Amino acid sequence: MFWRKKPEDAAIAVTMDDFFFQQYLPNTLVTKKRGSEDRLTYSKHIAGPFGKLCLNDITSRKVNDWRNKQIEKGLKNSTINKHIDFLMNIIKLAYVWGYLEDQLHVKIDVRKLPIGNYTQKFLSDTEIRRLLTGCKQSPHPYLYLAIKALLLTGARVGELRNARWSDIDAQKRIWTVPVSKSGRSREIFLSTESLDTLMEVRRKSIRLGTSDLPEGYVFTNPRTRTKYDSFYAAWYKVVRAEGLEDVRIHDLRHTYASILINNEVSIYEVQRLLGHSNVTMTQRYAHLLRGKLHEKTELVSKAIEAPWS
Structure with a gap:
């Protein structure tokens, strides 16, 4: 069990950008040694597809489409998995801090990719x-x-x-x-x-x-x-x-x-x-x-x- 904050000024429909830059990032810059890397990862991989969305509007379909586009770009499976974990951590914290009513980090169904055994495929x-x-x-x-x-x-x-x-x-x-x-x-x-x-x-x-x-x-x-x-x-x-x-x-x-x-x-x-x-x-x-x-x-x-x- 964890204690869940209920901020009085929490917006009913806060966007991902608003939560990340106003809440998540100031906290992580203080609590994480390499917090500035979170800002870079967010700006490069998450802000585009999710930044303007309200947190409540992020769905399993949208997250899976985002994962699939990273596959198409040729990103390593391990890198994509890290991005998935990062996104889920942001969403989880939004719930813990009272900016989400639902536990989206639990409800969102996104399969992480296998790592360690992938070999380059050359088509015959x-x-x-x-x-x-x-x-x-x-x-x-x-x-x-x-x-x-x-x-x-x-x-x-x-x-x-x-x-x-x-x-x-x-x-x-x-x-x-x-x-x-x-x-x-x-x-x-x-x-x-x-x-x-x-x-x-x-x-x-x-x-x-x-x-x-x-x-x-x-x-x-x-x-x-x-x-x-x-x-x-x-x-x-x-x-x-x-x-x-x-x-x-x-x-x-x-x-x-x-x-x-x-x-x-x-x-x-x-x-x-x-x-x-x-x-x-x-x-x-x-x-x-x-x-x-x-x-x-x-x-x-x-x-x-x-x-x-």
Whole structure:
């Protein structure tokens, strides 16, 4: 049991931002050694989706959608779990201090993600065909083209959702990401097939009556007339139907990298194509080179074989 405060001035409909900045943060800056990190985490990951909501309006569905968007962005499971714990702690304190009538931290049903056993998933040719076939059959107007574009470019799903037509230079076959995950602009080099896929998106956008103007989003939701918040719901239905539940959208980026490595593209070229700020991040794919490196050693054997044969 815990003692629950009932402040006389507690607002009936206090927003998450109001509670966090006026109540939670001043307290945590005093009681926690690294309280300033809470402010950064909140501003970066929680304020956007929840800040303007009244505390009572936060639901299981909204929290699960937020978790799923973090999965799409490629955040580590352990990081997402920490964000979930942080959000639940804020909500729990709001209840303890009397700013919530209901124990939302108990009622909200959000599954935390497994950690420790996740390994990078690289889709086989068969899995890619199954996935694309399933996406093509989806009623979602853009899922097939979006997933195909991710496979062909190695782009992050957030980069795809935020892409505007002005970012695509069809003549040079360059897609410019104004601000990437690293905080810097980067270029995505488009193959003929990936450019054709984006042009098919444009043709479909015209048919659906969404904008193909330079300032328009490449993937514009025909219902809301703005960019998609997420492809996760449609994606999950497809991978479940195809028996590919262990595949995450971010695994498409891993698959893109693995195809490059297996076709003898150097680790430094892969780094550039993925937009990694340093080669250390690309080294996670180095194990894929082992078979190729064994093949390369045979070149030396053949070169020096003649003198003593």
